[in-house]
Amino acid sequence: MALWLLVGSVLVLVVVGMALFVQTREQILVHTHGEALALSRAAADRIEARLGRVAASTRLLAAIAASDTRDAEGLLRTSLRADPDLAGLAIAPLPHRTRSPAPFVSRQDDGSVQERDLAGDLVHYWDQYWFLGGLACDTGCWQRPFHSRSRQRLLVNYSVAIRRGGQAVGVVNADVTLEWLQRILETLRKPAGAYTFVLGSDGRYLAHDQTALVGQAGAPALLQAMARQDGAPVRLAQAADGPVWIYPSPIKGTFWSLGLVMPEAQIYADVRILFLSGMALGLFALIGIALITLTIIRRTLAPLGVLVHRAEHVARGELDFDLPATGRRDEIGRLTGAFDQMRHQLAEHLRQLTEATREQQRLASELEIAHQIQTALxxxxxxxxxxxxxxxxxxxxxxxxxxxxxxxxxxxxxxxxxxxxxxxxxxxxxxxxxxxxxxxxxxxxxxxxxxxxxxxxxxxxxxxxxxxxxxxxxxxxxxxxxxxxxxxxxxxxxxxxxxxxxxxxxxxxxxxxxxxxxxxxxxxxxxxxxxxxxxxxxxxxxxxxxxxxxxxxxxxxxxxxxxxxxxxxxxxxxxxxxxxxxxxxxxxxxxxxxxxxxxxxxxxxLHQESRRPDPVLTMALRNTVPDVFEAIARCDRALDRAGVSESLRSDVQLVLEEMMVNIVEHGYPDRREGTIGVRMQLTDDGIVVELHSDGVPFDPTGAPPPALTGDLADQDAVGGLGIHLVRSMVREMDYSHDAGGNHLRLHFPNEQDVTIA
Missing domain, CATH: 3.60.40.10 (PPM-type phosphatase domain)
Structure with missing residues (x-):
C-alpha cells in the first residue's frame, strides 16, 4: 500500500508539475513576447525618427530647387552641416543640349565638405538607378543600399523628384551613412542571448549585432518570417542554435524591417531550473510520507488478517464459524462486528433467496401457461x-x-x-x-x-x-x-x-x-x-x-x-x-x-370464381300491405320455378307474410313512405331470405314468447303467436340495425323431400 501510495503520489506530482510547467511556460512566453515586441518597436521608432529627418530635409531641398537654383551649392552645404546622418547631397537636373551643372557636396572622414559637379563624371549620372528611380519619386523614396568605393562605406540614397509645371526636371539625392544604425542596435538593452538586425529591401543585413554579417543576405526562412506585416512574433524552428522567436518591426517609410531574435532555450531557462528543483523537493517529501504511511498501516491493519481468513470461509459458503472477540473501538473493531452481523444476515438472505427463486420459477411456469392459454384464444x-x-x-x-x-x-x-x-x-x-x-x-x-x-x-x-x-x-x-x-x-x-x-x-x-x-x-x-x-x-x-x-x-x-x-x-x-x-x-x-x-x-x-348460386329473387317494394302480398306471390312463383317443394314454399309464404306485415305496421309508425328490400337465395342446406327496410329500429326477434295457456295470445301485440310460429319454422332468425336501416335474415331448413334445381 505504501509503495502504491508513493507511485500514485509521484504520478500526481509529475502530472501537476507538468501542467504547472506548461502554464508557467505559456505565461513567460506571453510576457517575453510583450517585452520583446516593445523593445523591437522602440528601436524601429528611433530609426524612423532619424530617417524622417533626412527625408524632410531632402523634400525641402526639392521644393526650394523647384523654384530657385541660383545658390544650389550653398544650400546643399548648409543642409549637409545641419544633419550629421547625411554623407552627401546632390541636385541633378535632366540633361539638355546645353550642359547644366549638377552640384554634389559630400562629407569627408575628417569632417570637411567637398564639392564637385556630377555632370563632369565619366559615368553619366542620368544613367544611374538612383536618378532614374528618383524621377518617379514625387514625395521621396529610399533606394537600395550600396557600397561606395570612393568612401569605403555602406550608403543608402533618398531621392525626391524636382517638378516644375507638373513635369519632373531633376532629382535631389541624399546619401545617408548607415553606421548610426549599428550604434542604435548596440545601445539597445537586450536580454541575454538576444540579438538584433536591420534588413534592407533586398534581404541583406544593413546592420547586425554580429558586424561580420552586415551586407550578407539573410536565410530564406528568416526572410519569410520577416515578410509578415502584422508584427506578430514568429517561431523559427530551423535556426542554427535551435528554435528561436523573431519579433519583426517594419520601419515605416522604407522597405526595411528591424528584427529582434530570442533563443527559445534562453526564454525557458529559468523555468526549467525552477521546475527540476521543485520536482526533486516534492519527490523527497513523498518518500518520507510513504515511509510514515508504511509504519502506520502495518500496525493498524494487522488484525485484518483474521478477517481475511474468515472471509475465505464465506467465499466457500461456510457461514458457521466464530470470530475472536475484540475490544477495539476503532474502524477495525467496528468492521469485525459488522462482518459478524453480515454473516448472520447473509445466511438469512440466502434462505430468502432460495424461496424467492422457487417463487420466480413457479411464476415463470404460470406465465408460460398463461401465454399458451392466450395463444389458444x-x-x-x-x-x-x-x-x-x-x-x-x-x-x-x-x-x-x-x-x-x-x-x-x-x-x-x-x-x-x-x-x-x-x-x-x-x-x-x-x-x-x-x-x-x-x-x-x-x-x-x-x-x-x-x-x-x-x-x-x-x-x-x-x-x-x-x-x-x-x-x-x-x-x-x-x-x-x-x-x-x-x-x-x-x-x-x-x-x-x-x-x-x-x-x-x-x-x-x-x-x-x-x-x-x-x-x-x-x-x-x-x-x-x-x-x-x-x-x-x-x-x-x-x-x-x-x-x-x-x-x-x-x-x-x-x-x-x-x-x-x-x-x-x-x-x-x-x-x-x-x-x-x-x-x-x-x-x-x-x-x-x-x-x-x-x-x-x-x-x-384473390377474387376466385364463386361457385355459390345466384339469388333466386331480388326485388324492392313499397311499404304497403298490397305490395307485400304481391311480393310474397312473386317469391312463391320463383321458388316453384326453382323446384322447391310445396310444403317448404308454404312455410316460406307464411313466415314472409307474418314478418313483412309486422315490418309495415311497426317499422313505419308515422306511415311515411319507405322501401323494403327482399333477397332470396337457395343454399345446400335450405333457403335464406334477407329483408331490409329503411324504417325506425324494430326487432321482431326480441319479442318474448307468448303465453299459450288459456286464451290464445293477443294477435295484435308485437311478437304474438305469429312470431312464435315463425321461430318454430325457421332454423335461424337474426336481426341487426345500422345506418342502412333494419336487416332481418331468415334461414329455412331443407326438408328431405326438397329438391333444388
Missing part, C-alpha cells in the same frame, strides 16, 4: 378457406412480455360474411392479457347479434364499460368482408388506420373513428366501406409497428411502413406482406428491446 396465423378461395389471411402477434394486450381474431359469421378484428389494450402484461381475452370472447359472442362492424363495436363497448373500475380500454379495428363480391365494411374504435396495397400504390385508409372501446357507453362508430379488387391486400396493425424504436429512440413511423410495403419485389401472398414488414422492423430496431406488443394482419383478395 387466437385463431391460426394463416387462413385459406377451401370452400371460398376468394381471399387469404395471414396474421402475426409478438407480445413484448410473456403475455400481452394485442389481439387479432377472425371467423365466418355465415356462409357469406367474414369477421376480422385487430386491437390493442391500453395496459401491458397480465391485466392486458385478461382484458384481451375478455374482448375476444365477447366479440365472438356478440357478432351473431350485430351483423355489422359498427354494431359489434357498439355492443362490445357497452359490455366492456360495465364494471370497468380499472378504466382499461382497447383500440379496435373491426371489419366484415363479403366473401362473394369483396365488399369490406370497416369501423374503428380509435385504432391505427389500415393500409391498402393495390399492387401499384400503398395508401392509408383514414376515416372517422369512434372512442376506444371501454370508455364511453354512448360512443358511436361510423362505418367505412371499400370494395376490394383482385390483387388488393389490406393490412391491419397495432402501434407496436409504427412506434418500434431503435437504439437512438427514433421510431419506425408510418412513412417507413408504407415504404416497406411498396418496395420491389412486391409480396405475392398475405404471409409475404407480414413477413416483409416484420423483417424491416427488426432491421430498423437493430437489436433494441421491444417496448410494445406487435400485431399485424394481412387480408389478400
Amino acid at each position: 387466437l385463431p391460426k396465423e394463416h387462413y385459406l378457406d377451401a370452400h371460398c378461395p376468394n381471399f387469404e389471411l395471414h396474421a402475426a402477434l409478438r407480445p413484448a412480455r410473456a403475455v400481452g394486450g394485442d389481439l387479432y381474431s377472425y371467423f365466418m359469421l355465415d356462409e357469406r360474411r367474414f369477421y376480422l378484428l385487430v386491437g390493442d389494450v391500453s395496459d401491458k402484461g397480465i391485466p392486458a392479457a385478461l382484458f384481451m381475452a375478455r374482448t375476444i370472447t365477447l366479440a365472438k359472442a356478440l357478432a351473431p347479434r350485430s351483423h355489422t362492424p359498427q354494431e359489434l363495436l357498439r355492443l362490445l363497448n357497452q359490455e366492456l364499460c360495465r364494471n370497468n373500475d380499472g378504466c382499461m380500454f382497447v383500440t379496435l379495428l373491426c371489419g366484415v368482408l363479403d366473401t362473394i363480391d369483396g365488399t369490406l365494411v370497416l369501423a374503428s374504435a380509435g385504432h391505427e388506420p389500415p393500409v391498402l396495397c393495390d399492387g401499384e400504390s400503398v395508401r392509408l385508409l383514414e376515416f372517422e373513428t369512434g372512442a376506444a372501446v371501454g370508455l364511453d357507453e354512448e360512443a358511436v362508430y361510423p362505418a367505412h366501406e371499400i370494395v376490394l379488387r383482385p390483387g388488393d391486400t389490406l393490412l391491419l396493425y397495432t402501434d407496436g409497428i409504427t412506434e418500434a424504436a431503435d437504439g437512438t429512440q427514433a421510431m419506425f413511423g408510418t412513412q417507413r411502413l408504407l415504404d416497406s410495403l411498396l418496395a420491389p419485389p412486391l409480396p405475392s401472398s398475405a404471409a409475404g406482406y407480414t413477413s416483409r414488414l416484420l423483417a424491416d422492423v427488426d432491421r430498423f430496431v437493430d437489436g433494441a428491446s421491444q417496448a410494445d406488443d406487435i400485431t399485424v394482419l394481412a387480408l389478400s383478395w
Whole structure:
C-alpha cells in the first residue's frame, strides 16, 4: 500500500508539475513576447525618427530647387552641416543640349565638405538607378543600399523628384551613412542571448549585432518570417542554435524591417531550473510520507488478517464459524462486528433467496401457461378457406412480455360474411392479457347479434364499460368482408388506420373513428366501406409497428411502413406482406428491446370464381300491405320455378307474410313512405331470405314468447303467436340495425323431400 501510495503520489506530482510547467511556460512566453515586441518597436521608432529627418530635409531641398537654383551649392552645404546622418547631397537636373551643372557636396572622414559637379563624371549620372528611380519619386523614396568605393562605406540614397509645371526636371539625392544604425542596435538593452538586425529591401543585413554579417543576405526562412506585416512574433524552428522567436518591426517609410531574435532555450531557462528543483523537493517529501504511511498501516491493519481468513470461509459458503472477540473501538473493531452481523444476515438472505427463486420459477411456469392459454384464444396465423378461395389471411402477434394486450381474431359469421378484428389494450402484461381475452370472447359472442362492424363495436363497448373500475380500454379495428363480391365494411374504435396495397400504390385508409372501446357507453362508430379488387391486400396493425424504436429512440413511423410495403419485389401472398414488414422492423430496431406488443394482419383478395348460386329473387317494394302480398306471390312463383317443394314454399309464404306485415305496421309508425328490400337465395342446406327496410329500429326477434295457456295470445301485440310460429319454422332468425336501416335474415331448413334445381 505504501509503495502504491508513493507511485500514485509521484504520478500526481509529475502530472501537476507538468501542467504547472506548461502554464508557467505559456505565461513567460506571453510576457517575453510583450517585452520583446516593445523593445523591437522602440528601436524601429528611433530609426524612423532619424530617417524622417533626412527625408524632410531632402523634400525641402526639392521644393526650394523647384523654384530657385541660383545658390544650389550653398544650400546643399548648409543642409549637409545641419544633419550629421547625411554623407552627401546632390541636385541633378535632366540633361539638355546645353550642359547644366549638377552640384554634389559630400562629407569627408575628417569632417570637411567637398564639392564637385556630377555632370563632369565619366559615368553619366542620368544613367544611374538612383536618378532614374528618383524621377518617379514625387514625395521621396529610399533606394537600395550600396557600397561606395570612393568612401569605403555602406550608403543608402533618398531621392525626391524636382517638378516644375507638373513635369519632373531633376532629382535631389541624399546619401545617408548607415553606421548610426549599428550604434542604435548596440545601445539597445537586450536580454541575454538576444540579438538584433536591420534588413534592407533586398534581404541583406544593413546592420547586425554580429558586424561580420552586415551586407550578407539573410536565410530564406528568416526572410519569410520577416515578410509578415502584422508584427506578430514568429517561431523559427530551423535556426542554427535551435528554435528561436523573431519579433519583426517594419520601419515605416522604407522597405526595411528591424528584427529582434530570442533563443527559445534562453526564454525557458529559468523555468526549467525552477521546475527540476521543485520536482526533486516534492519527490523527497513523498518518500518520507510513504515511509510514515508504511509504519502506520502495518500496525493498524494487522488484525485484518483474521478477517481475511474468515472471509475465505464465506467465499466457500461456510457461514458457521466464530470470530475472536475484540475490544477495539476503532474502524477495525467496528468492521469485525459488522462482518459478524453480515454473516448472520447473509445466511438469512440466502434462505430468502432460495424461496424467492422457487417463487420466480413457479411464476415463470404460470406465465408460460398463461401465454399458451392466450395463444389458444387466437385463431391460426394463416387462413385459406377451401370452400371460398376468394381471399387469404395471414396474421402475426409478438407480445413484448410473456403475455400481452394485442389481439387479432377472425371467423365466418355465415356462409357469406367474414369477421376480422385487430386491437390493442391500453395496459401491458397480465391485466392486458385478461382484458384481451375478455374482448375476444365477447366479440365472438356478440357478432351473431350485430351483423355489422359498427354494431359489434357498439355492443362490445357497452359490455366492456360495465364494471370497468380499472378504466382499461382497447383500440379496435373491426371489419366484415363479403366473401362473394369483396365488399369490406370497416369501423374503428380509435385504432391505427389500415393500409391498402393495390399492387401499384400503398395508401392509408383514414376515416372517422369512434372512442376506444371501454370508455364511453354512448360512443358511436361510423362505418367505412371499400370494395376490394383482385390483387388488393389490406393490412391491419397495432402501434407496436409504427412506434418500434431503435437504439437512438427514433421510431419506425408510418412513412417507413408504407415504404416497406411498396418496395420491389412486391409480396405475392398475405404471409409475404407480414413477413416483409416484420423483417424491416427488426432491421430498423437493430437489436433494441421491444417496448410494445406487435400485431399485424394481412387480408389478400384473390377474387376466385364463386361457385355459390345466384339469388333466386331480388326485388324492392313499397311499404304497403298490397305490395307485400304481391311480393310474397312473386317469391312463391320463383321458388316453384326453382323446384322447391310445396310444403317448404308454404312455410316460406307464411313466415314472409307474418314478418313483412309486422315490418309495415311497426317499422313505419308515422306511415311515411319507405322501401323494403327482399333477397332470396337457395343454399345446400335450405333457403335464406334477407329483408331490409329503411324504417325506425324494430326487432321482431326480441319479442318474448307468448303465453299459450288459456286464451290464445293477443294477435295484435308485437311478437304474438305469429312470431312464435315463425321461430318454430325457421332454423335461424337474426336481426341487426345500422345506418342502412333494419336487416332481418331468415334461414329455412331443407326438408328431405326438397329438391333444388
